[in-house]
């Protein structure tokens with residue numbers, strides 16, 4: 001494989017800090033490996049180079065590839081993750097006496113147990129709030145909050161103010177502080193401490209800092225856009241004044257804001273930490289065809305702060321086919337024809353914005369007998385507690401004898417949450433199953449608030465009436481349960497984060513909608529919901545887009561492209577401009593996973609088509625890609641000739657095609673001559689900048705341009721893909 005000029009430039013970067021803006025599929029790993037080999041070949045000792053990868057899998061892949069390509073027997077640099085660096089630093093600091101020794105709590109259950117203990121102390125006088133706080137998902141959110149305090153390096157009260165935490169979460173800050181105290185007392189720490197504790201020790205201890213700094217000349221960091229504040233600060237500590245940092249990433253793919261990552265890490269924040277870097281674009285993707293690159297360029301442009309770099313498809317890439325369709329039928333046909341062509345279902349992925357949107361896909365694939373596996377096992381629709389409970393309500397309507405089954409009654413009381421702990425509910429449901437009557441006096445009911453008692457009784461009344469409704473359609477029955485229990489209100493209240501509550505409500509809607517599709521066969525619907533299907537490894541992968549980070553498949557379908565589903569928002573939880581930008585980056589990541597086929601799937605009315613399907617300009621992109629590949633005639637008229645022309649210039653197609661693409665609305669493309677200092681220009685690769693100097697005559701005019709992101713460049717005006725802006 002021959003590296004491109006852009007890749008070569010990165011490999012041969014000299015001294016000083018650098019940023020590498022790599023679009024999706026740009027061959028980052030190959031470039032970084034070549035860079036490491038170049039540094040070694042030009043005399044940098046291996047132990048003065050370090051490569052930091054985002055996770056263990058990426059680290060292992062990188063190390064294995066480096067071993068293969070390095071000269072036999074050569075010493076190799078360290079390839080690490082931030083966590084492994086934190087771990088090692090922590091051990092050294094403990095040995096030097098700069099940090100008290102602590103043992104890592106490895107099991108999540110141990111942390112959960114500690115959280116329960118703390119909550120029981122804190123909320124001893126508030127039984128209703130305690131029951132709520134002890135719900136599994138709320139504990140999970142509390143623990144995430146505790147981790148975020150450390151990854152954002154913020155005081156807990158500040159973080160709590162900034163975060164979108166729902167009602168009844170006021171205990172988060174005191175719970176954090178109490179857990180910290182307990183951990184100190186017990187001499188233990190969490191994974192988040194692996195970075196946080198060494199960082200704090202290094203900030204306060206000059207001698208320890210002096211001991212770790214000065215050992216490295218080069219640090220190369222992959223997926224830089226997704227690293228958070230504690231990682232950034234630790235990196236700057238490690239670099240000190242001796243090491244050059246090379247940040248490799250794509251701010252447009254920053255999708256972990258909820259974990260503390262900021263798209264700004266590669267922009268202004270880099271400058272704050274390291275000063276002015278040299279910038280390199282890696283604009284060529286080796287993954288997909290022009291249609292997807294054009295779509296990616298179209299959609300990301302709608303983000304005001306987005307980098308102005310274009311993604312360009314390399315000449316030998318697959319010519320990705322793009323389709324847009326509504327309803328799930330087409331997906332089934334596509335998958336069946338994929339198999340009929342002798343292709344493997346393992347080459348296919350269905351990606352969703354959030355798990356609830358995968359439910360219709362899961363149900364449809366089950367009905368059609370198409371094997372699938374889930375990126376996260378516990379997200380099997382049948383394992384979700386809410387789905388299991390709702391299936392239980394439907395089943396009771398068909399099988400009245402379940403009224404005498406205490407486990408079944410407990411299931412019906414568990415979701416949506418009745419805000420009473422399982423320990424209390426179990427004796428109550430046992431009594432109900434035994435007597436079939438509501439006990440006005442029961443030890444469990446003592447000590448509950450009046451609203452809790454009222455709710456438990458109301459649920460029992462509903463449960464009793466269900467067998468009489470056996471002939472109703474499942475969708476009507478489910479709607480009746482949801483309305484009687486005021487399930488939406490309960491779900492919203494039970495969620496520790498607003499977006500989680502909205503996700504559960506969406507799941508309710510999706511299930512009722514799906515039940516409607518199977519109106520003629522209620523038993524089949526119940527069987528489907530209760531079916532003990534297991535992951536089928538040979539099947540299509542269903543994953544969230546977050547889970548698809550860094551991956552690619554020959555066939556990718558994006559499901560649930562509806563307004564309010566993607567971008568995700570609701571009347572109660574409206575979109576902020578910042579959230580919309582992150583949603584758009586997520587969409588950008590989703591479409592750029594495809595190699596050969598990309599399917600954009602929305603749902604029929606009353607759903608409304610996602611705005612992203614409009615923004616992505618897929619029809620124009622497909623038309624233009626076809627014209628580029630066939631190289632026949634002029635390019636078709638498109639909505640945005642300026643972007644189309646920048647793209648055509650970028651990939652270097654011949655003039656005839658370029659000219660006709662611009663015919664509809666003549667775009668001003670790099671005319672020779674008449675350039676003046678001070679003019680704003682846009683370059684297909686370097687983005688926008690300002691002309692500082694104009695040299696030479698009209699024919700051989702050379703421009704010196706200061707690009708906002710790519711720094712100062714000298715360009716031959718007649719050959720450079722530039723246009724005036726403004």
Ligand SMILES: Nc1ncnc2c1ncn2[C@@H]1O[C@H](COP(=O)(O)OP(=O)(O)OP(=O)(O)O)[C@@H](O)[C@H]1O
Nearest residue numbers: 001002003004023024025026027028029030031286
């Ligand atoms: N200069 C090149 N010419 C042809 N193919 C290339 C070139 N550089 C990289 N590739 C191909 O692109 C694909 C992705 O490359 P690589 O594994 O280095 O990138 P990655 O880091 O996994 O991907 P990404 O850039 O999405 O993070 C590989 O198949 C690789 O062979």
